[in-house]
Amino acid sequence: MSAPQSAEKTRTTVPFSESPASLEMKRPKNDSKHAEQEHGFEWVELIRIAFVACAAGAVWFRVWEPFPHISVVGIAAALIGGYPIFKEAFENIVERKMTMELSMTIALLSALAIGEFFTALVITGFVLAAEVLEGLTVGRGRRAIEDLLDFLPRTVSVRRNNQAIEIPAESLRLSETVIVKPGGRIPVDGVVLSGRSFVEQAAITGEAMPVEKLAGDPVYAGTINQSGALELRADKLGRDTTFGKIIDAVERAEKSRAPIQKTADRLAGYLVYFALGAAVLTFIITRNVRSTISVVIVAGACGIAAGTPLAILGAIGRAARAQSLRVASTWKLWLKWTRCCWTKPAR
Secondary structure (H helix, E strand, C coil): CCHHHHHHHHCCCCCCCCCCCCCCCCCCCCCHHHHHHHHHHHHHHHHHHHHHHHHHHHHHCCCCCCCCCCCHHHHHHHHHHCHHHHHHHHHHHHCCCCCHHHHHHHHHHHHHHCCCHHHHHHHHHHHHHHHHHHHHHHHHHHHHHHHHHCCCCCEEEEEECCEEEEEEHHHCCCCCEEEECCCCECCCEEEEEEECEEEECHHHHCCCCCEEECCCCEECCCCEECCCCEEEEEEECHHHCHHHHHHHHHHHHHHCCCHHHHHHHHHHHHHHHHHHHHHHHHHHHHCCHHHHHHHHHHCCCHHHHHHHHHHHHHHHHHHHHHHHHHHHHHHHHHHHHHHHHHCCCCC
């Protein structure tokens, strides 16, 4: 089963609350059952790959070969390890789609048909590893959403009946007065009612230096109050805030496949047709079944299957490093600015 599709069935999405005006976005549950499901899924894939690798070693060194021309270990390992691939290929046949999984299934079965059991196991392990890599790209997207949600507070201090009280973030209502203490994160889009402070809002506006906020100035959810206490009027909550729209966009991106993955699937389909045509031509010319099947094996879409998730992982890593450098530069500028403002000149 391809990783993007399987991940869509198993991953935990992080949607906004049902109410459009709700502040609190639903966070993934960290209970033990959920953790075991995610942990179990990863370990099952790794165990399957390790099993196929060990079986390939056994076939290569002929550890147990009770029959002269048939490898029991090779056939059993290819069928057990390749079960997710066969299942996805069958679904593709039912849906009349030509994908990389179907290409790999044809190559795998072709290798078994001519007695190349080691080759069949190598193909199986290659595809399973490619699916794990694709699963890692999905996991990184999920973690990115969790990191974004950490920018919003779970509880909010509001002024009701002339008293400051702490309430759950999802209980906040529009037009209420929100109190944000120094060092706290601003939970809403709104306007400063009273107080004076500097707010670090690089995550929203990209400004490197904190911006001074006075009565009447706008503030944004997800930004950090640096110095003084502020009282704000909550004008936008949850998905309606600028920060909420950012999370919404990240969620949509996490649920969708990258365009290059769709292109890779389409090219893999063309490659299968080309391989089958070349195999037919080879059989017409050579009348050799082994040579014909070898063409199908060599022309399998293994490179596309593994190359695509590797390229995506590399791009994600490069983007993450660039963002880290940008955050570090912002932090250094802020430290330099605070030194300039608070350091007394020497007499």
